[in-house]
Amino acid sequence: xxxxxxxxxxxxxxxxxxxxxxxxxxxxxxxxxxxxxxxxxxxxxxxxxxxxxxxxxxxxxxxxxxxxxxxxxxxxxxxxxxxxxxxxxxxxxxxxxxxxxxxxxxxxxxxxxxxxxxxxxxxxxxxxxxxxxxxxxxxxxxxxxxxxxxxxxxxxxxxxxxxxxxxxxxxxxxxxxxxxxxxxxxxxx
Numbered sequence: 686x687x688x689x690x691x692x693x694x695x696x697x698x699x700x701x702x703x704x705x706x707x708x709x710x711x712x713x714x715x716x717x718x719x720x721x722x723x724x725x726x727x728x729x730x731x732x733x734x735x736x737x738x739x740x741x742x743x744x745x746x747x748x749x750x751x752x753x754x755x756x757x758x759x760x761x762x763x764x765x766x767x768x769x770x771x772x773x774x775x776x777x778x779x780x781x782x783x784x785x786x787x788x789x790x791x792x793x794x795x796x797x798x799x800x801x802x803x804x805x806x807x808x809x810x811x812x813x814x815x816x817x818x819x820x821x822x823x824x825x826x827x828x829x830x831x832x833x834x835x836x837x838x839x840x841x842x843x844x845x846x847x848x849x850x851x852x853x854x855x856x857x858x859x860x861x862x863x864x865x866x867x868x869x870x871x872x873x874x
Contacts, residue, residue: 688716696726706730707740710747718853720751738768742777749784750854757784775805782814791821809838813847813866820865832869844873 692712699705710726713719724747730740745760761777761784771777778801785794795818802811812835819828836842844863867873 686716688712692716699726701733703730703734703737703740706733707737707743711743714743714747714750714854715852718750720747720854723747724751736767738764738771739773740764741767742771742773742780745777745780745784749780749787752787754784754788775801775808777801778804779811779814786814786818791818794818795822809835812838816869817862817865820868821861825868828865828869832866832871836871842871844871847871 689712692709695705696709699709706726707730710723710730713723713726717723724744727740727744727747730737731744734740741760741764745757745764748754748757748760758781761781765771765774765777768774778797782794782797782801785791785797795815798811798814798818802808802815805811812831816828816831816835819825819831844866847866848863
């Protein structure tokens with residue numbers, strides 16, 4: 686709620702500052718389900734600077750959250766083409782993986798998320814994707830291994846804590862995701 690309040694306040698002063706518009710769009714995508722509002726900032730930012738790799742990455746996430754898979758993948762591709770050595774390349778890969786996950790393309794999703802982890806091995810929260818995807822694919826030992834890595838970073842993690850902290854549009858914010866977490870050994874409470 687505080688992030689949304691601050692983003693609304695920033696929106697009053699953003700002017701034509703492209704990075705600020707992208708940040709406001711990202712905030713609304715991650716902390717609310719108001720993707721149309723987010724999209725308006727991202728579209729405006731990209732109209733002003735069509736070479737903003739960060740803008741295209743966030744546009745891809747916005748489209749993924751809005752179940753526009755083909756458009757999301759095209760936006761992630763454009764972000765990478767604009768900045769192939771971008772420090773956020775891992776997040777582009779996670780976005781592709783999340784898009785594939787939404788579409789039920791679990792093998793492709795796991796491949797992208799795993800590749801993203803090689804680019805940013807310290808991003809422990811992504812193990813939740815890896816674990817769930819392995820459950821969906823029937824690879825229970827790999828799922829348990831991923832959840833154990835997740836628990837190293839978040840030792841008191843429970844399904845309830847994760848569900849309560851998940852952004853409304855997160856791909857994981859579905860019943861089957863939480864069931865997969867429990868199958869891998871994460872306690873409900």
